Amino acid sequence: MTIESIQPRLRRVFAQVLGLEESAVSDATAPDNTPQWDSLGHLRLVMAVEQEFDIAIPAEQVMDMVSFKIARLMIEELAP
Secondary structure, rough: OOOHHHHHHHHHHHHHHOOOOHOOOOOOOOOOHHOOOOOOHHHHHHHHHHHOOOOOOOOHHOOOOOOHHHHHHHHHHOOO
């Protein structure tokens, strides 16, 4: 899976889960600068990402998904 195919889909997932405009989601989007990204928001993001990309994020990596960019890199690694 390429960045070109991942990025728009992931941006849409982040926007839907966090209640943001897609244009507001960037590589820098993270819990530090996104008040909606709290612990519950994080779990919702993880589940939505797994569903959208048909992947399973290993439990030990769930807490490592701390930005849009890192989420994208994880998908690149885990997606078939």
